[in-house]
Amino acid sequence: EKAVKIAVARGDGIGPEIMDATLKILDAAGAGIKPEFIDVGNAVYLSGNSSGITADAWDVIRKNKIILKSPITTPQGKGYKSLNVTLRKSLGLFANVRPVMSLSPFVQTHFPEMDVVVIRENEEDLYAGIEHQQTEDVVQCLKLITRPGCERIVRYAFEYAQAYDRSKVTCMVKDNIMKLTDGLFHKVFDEIGAEYPEIKKEVQIIDIATARLASRPEDYDVIVTSNLYGDIISDVAAEIVGSVGLAGSANIGTEVAMFEAIHGSAPDIAGLNLANPSGLINAAVMMLAHIGQQTVADRVKNAWLATIEHGYHTTDIFTQGRSTKKVSTDDFADQVI
């Protein structure tokens, strides 16, 4: 089969280490891909380009339409825009899909039955980045919600539930306070949900919903919510099932798709060969499935699972009274291979 060209961003902090580990695994698994590296992130920012991405990088992305991306660091300061958000918005990556599943007993968790997929709206909400300094002492940020935006993400969630044989979709909002904005999300959920009579539906207020997710995650299946709530609850879900270091994610648009770990660039452990590459490996598995290489995707996933089950773990992972070998980023990748 012909190799699919993908845009690859090695990222900042622990980014390069986990990307090298992941590409090594994909290569060994016989993935039909050809990485084309793009310049984004810290070096680009510091070269004076406040967008954090070069024109060449845009070209490669627009041509290849598939991105595998490590975390990047946005410099502090008002001038710098988060490249994550720029990519998601510019490329119309409206759905952020974040599956989180228990690996108990191989990875320690209080919630061995947990199996949740967070479908997070990825372009609107407070992430639209519309902020104003009104007076010296008053600042504001606009939370923007549109009907097409709600319809797209809610339909995606129900289609996802149907495709993956999931029985329930939970919508999380705060529409007892934000009656227009979160109210619209809720209303669209009810409308579109009615087209999927075989799928169970529930709507919960985000405060108690996050609390329930943290205490009884087994009660959830597919969750659909807006951008900021989705940002928070997907980290909660990933952390209570073992580590934010384990979860991969897909940013899905109509033309382009981007795959990344859900964690950040962890500058404190950068360059130490300590980082857990699992999040990016799982993102790569989602990418392979997306481009139709399901056999290779399964091969990588199973090898990764076997590695976890055999007790090879980076230092962020805890196990339940089982023997475990603490390994480096590189050694972990070699074990997967």
Next chain:
Amino acid sequence: EKAVKIAVARGDGIGPEIMDATLKILDAAGAGIKPEFIDVGNAVYLSGNSSGITADAWDVIRKNKIILKSPITTPQGKGYKSLNVTLRKSLGLFANVRPVMSLSPFVQTHFPEMDVVVIRENEEDLYAGIEHQQTEDVVQCLKLITRPGCERIVRYAFEYAQAYDRSKVTCMVKDNIMKLTDGLFHKVFDEIGAEYPEIKKEVQIIDIATARLASRPEDYDVIVTSNLYGDIISDVAAEIVGSVGLAGSANIGTEVAMFEAIHGSAPDIAGLNLANPSGLINAAVMMLAHIGQQTVADRVKNAWLATIEHGYHTTDIFTQGRSTKKVSTDDFADQVI
């Protein structure tokens, strides 16, 4: 000593049951208070008053300056404003103080060492209630942050930490995205924090912070954050330590203070004598301390603790392999007495 007149709102749903239970306990403990009941909530809304509060109720509140309040139900629909928010804003109750502490082994939790106080900004943020329908398909809500608002809540948090001998204050924001609004909160935290050199300070991004709170709550002490984040994380904290049904809260202003449970009106179990009055009891304990009746406050708190320790529990509470007697709201109150 002369009885302090307090405004008492019996509330909706389970509100009246838990208020009756709480007042019975306060009476038995010899609290020097005189309840004056006010009309707020569902009945007022349904009488055609869309504010949910009568002019008489405002008078009693303005006169007494202390409110003990049960949860109320705001009817669905754009016309109805949340009375919680109205009271907090109109009365300038800028600080929402929510202590959450482990009762292990008497109440089951994965986190026996947890002892966290959430100090939540209570007047600004998306709760300002400024929403607009821009076009038929586009709605927006304004997140409003002011420097005086940030200064007041941050200083309150440091003063609280100092007064209660707490060693660390954690600020939670999302200023990698909201550079102006959350950036201001962060900046003010750094500025005012510098005046408290003996207190440890840390700033965390709200997504990973909520995840850490849910997985390692022992790492936190005092948390200060804006309105919506505080709403979410205080529910998380309360739920993972046992139940949202246990936590009380104080809404503190310069003139008026309001004390309430952090949970809602739970219409599904209303009138069944099943509700846990503990949240409101703990709110009442905070109220007694606030009006200088510390001895009675301690008496109620200790009696409540002893009741929990002796295994008398409403149905929402789970214990760790200990014998437990499931009791009604009334019986629980009688045990405390």
